Amino acid sequence: MISEDCLESAPLALALAKVERIVVFDSVPPQPSTKQRYALFATVLVLLVLLVGFWPAFETAASPMDEGMILVYPEMMLRGKLPYRDFETFYGPANSAVLATAFSAFGPNIFVERAVGLLYRMLIALAVFSVARRWGNTIGLGCLALTGCLLLGTCLPAFAWFGAVACALWSLCLGSRADSSTRSFLAGALGGLALLFRPDVGPAMILATLPLLHGMTWPTRRQFALGTGVALLPLAILTFFTGLRPIVDNLFLIPVLHAGPARHLPLFSAPPVILTLFVAHLIASLVNVVAGVVAMRSEPRNRRGHLLLGAALLGLGLTYQAAQRLDSPHILFVTFVSFGILPLSFLVLGSRFGFQVAGRSGAVFACVTVVALLRAIVPELTMVVWPSFAAAMHSEPDATFLTNDGRSFPFDSFKGAATAALVLKRLNMLAAPGDRLFVGPADLRRTNYNDTFFYHMTPKLTPATYFLEMNPVSANRPGSRLARDVESADWLILNRAWDAMNEPNGSAKYASDAPNAVVQRDFVQCGEFGGYLLWQRKVPRTR
Numbered sequence: 001m002i003s004e005d006c007l008e009s010a011p012l013a014l015a016l017a018k019v020e021r022i023v024v025f026d027s028v029p030p031q032p033s034t035k036q037r038y039a040l041f042a043t044v045l046v047l048l049v050l051l052v053g054f055w056p057a058f059e060t061a062a063s064p065m066d067e068g069m070i071l072v073y074p075e076m077m078l079r080g081k082l083p084y085r086d087f088e089t090f091y092g093p094a095n096s097a098v099l100a101t102a103f104s105a106f107g108p109n110i111f112v113e114r115a116v117g118l119l120y121r122m123l124i125a126l127a128v129f130s131v132a133r134r135w136g137n138t139i140g141l142g143c144l145a146l147t148g149c150l151l152l153g154t155c156l157p158a159f160a161w162f163g164a165v166a167c168a169l170w171s172l173c174l175g176s177r178a179d180s181s182t183r184s185f186l187a188g189a190l191g192g193l194a195l196l197f198r199p200d201v202g203p204a205m206i207l208a209t210l211p212l213l214h215g216m217t218w219p220t221r222r223q224f225a226l227g228t229g230v231a232l233l234p235l236a237i238l239t240f241f242t243g244l245r246p247i248v249d250n251l252f253l254i255p256v257l258h259a260g261p262a263r264h265l266p267l268f269s270a271p272p273v274i275l276t277l278f279v280a281h282l283i284a285s286l287v288n289v290v291a292g293v294v295a296m297r298s299e300p301r302n303r304r305g306h307l308l309l310g311a312a313l314l315g316l317g318l319t320y321q322a323a324q325r326l327d328s329p330h331i332l333f334v335t336f337v338s339f340g341i342l343p344l345s346f347l348v349l350g351s352r353f354g355f356q357v358a359g360r361s362g363a364v365f366a367c368v369t370v371v372a373l374l375r376a377i378v379p380e381l382t383m384v385v386w387p388s389f390a391a392a393m394h395s396e397p398d399a400t401f402l403t404n405d406g407r408s409f410p411f412d413s414f415k416g417a418a419t420a421a422l423v424l425k426r427l428n429m430l431a432a433p434g435d436r437l438f439v440g441p442a443d444l445r446r447t448n449y450n451d452t453f454f455y456h457m458t459p460k461l462t463p464a465t466y467f468l469e470m471n472p473v474s475a476n477r478p479g480s481r482l483a484r485d486v487e488s489a490d491w492l493i494l495n496r497a498w499d500a501m502n503e504p505n506g507s508a509k510y511a512s513d514a515p516n517a518v519v520q521r522d523f524v525q526c527g528e529f530g531g532y533l534l535w536q537r538k539v540p541r542t543r
Contacts, residue, residue, distance in 0.1 A: 419531075
């Protein structure tokens with residue numbers, strides 16, 4: 001016999017069974033559509049094409065100090081040396097830590113370093129794609145291709161700047177989808193990591209984050225702040241071991257108040273093409289900001305407008321990098337953001353004011369318009385693209401590689417590499433493992449530049465100075481330890497070429513002659529090779 005209670009519960013049991021079947025059915029992850037597969041295929045194809053353009057940059061000439069220092073600093077960290085305490089650097093510790101990890105896995109060489117630089121650039125291009133594809137795959141692919149082509153002009157050095165921009169852009173991408181505590185935390189962590197690469201991007205990062213924070217709830221804002229704090233913990237730990245004063249000196253006082261002004265180039269001393277590109281960048285940044293505001297106002301519930309405005313403000317906030325030293329490398333360091341999202345801004349503004357061409361046509365038209373404008377205004381910028389791809393077809397590298405002790409460094413001429421090779425040959429004959437090496441300009445009253453790569457090329461020798469790179473009004477500032485560092489060395493490699501540097505800023509001033517006096521008193525010249533002078537200590541240093 002069936003009880004009355006069972007009869008009453010039968011409809012309920014049947015309903016629960018239906019609900020269970022529905023829940024189970026809905027829990028199956030949706031399969032990617034054909035459109036999504038095509039988008040993934042197109043994205044991979046664009047990245048592979050860009051990889052072809054970047055490939056020759058593995059064998060281009062390197063800057064003796066600028067790329068030399070990003071080879072040396074990670075090795076110093078692997079030897080237990082700490083930035084700010086044991087060597088001077090104006091950058092955050094993240095880049096050296098990333099490179100040290102790569103070097104420990106694959107060996108300390110320039111190809112590993114440039115592979116990390118390629119990774120940074122690919123992450124930047126993909127972040128721009130992630131921003132733009134919120135308006136469709138076609139505009140996303142267009143912005144991806146344009147950003148990648150603009151990055152070709154930066155070659156492949158793993159400068160901290162590119163790591164910082166990559167983290168900043170991805171922080172914005174995650175922050176625009178901060179509907180979960182995990183994404184909010186990761187967005188904040190990437191924002192903090194950007195500061196660990198380059199603390200000076202802080203103002204731009206704060207400016208770019210404001211639109212995203214405006215659209216967050218208080219719980220997600222707290223997760224964002226928590227992520228930022230966790231990411232900055234390594235800097236706090238480093239401060240504990242090095243002390244607060246070296247951190248403040250290296251990351252603020254010296255680069256901002258002393259060495260920075262001595263590196264600054266007056267705005268109107270730049271060549272006309274650089275000035276034109278700078279003005280074009282400012283106009284593009286303002287157009288991007290307007291488009292971001294329009295997107296936010298027209299779609300207040302859709303957070304993609306917040307994302308576009310954040311990316312636009314980031315591009316505008318990074319302008320200081322070009323303004324503080326307006327030359328071709330520094331202007332290229334900022335234009336890939338402003339010009340990279342400009343097609344998206346044109347698409348948004350065209351849609352808002354009724355000029356949109358439907359679907360893919362509108363996206364293609366926006367991308368072609370930006371390329372045509374750049375080609376008309378600054379043809380030099382677009383002319384770097386084709387040679388990069390053409391060079392990939394050549395079998396011979398453009399640079400001449402100097403090799404020593406398993407290390408390589410590329411020069412822009414055979415003569416330069418051969419001259420440096422003579423220095424290393426003589427040094428290898430005379431120096432003993434563990435000897436201390438100092439590298440600088442011939443006239444140490446001005447410390448504007450040096451050949452930092454020599455430290456990388458001589459792994460059996462120990463750097464004798466805190467100033468692995470030479471910065472004006474830093475290494476030669478009043479009260480500097482430079483003379484004591486020279487005195488502690490066994491070998492000096494001094495280069496006359498850097499004595500001729502003469503820029504319209506504070507770097508032209510001469511400082512104390514004390515380091516030069518130490519050279520004349522304690523060392524004897526044992527070789528002259530082109531502009532290089534090799535000096536040996538007169539009386540062997542007691543060990």
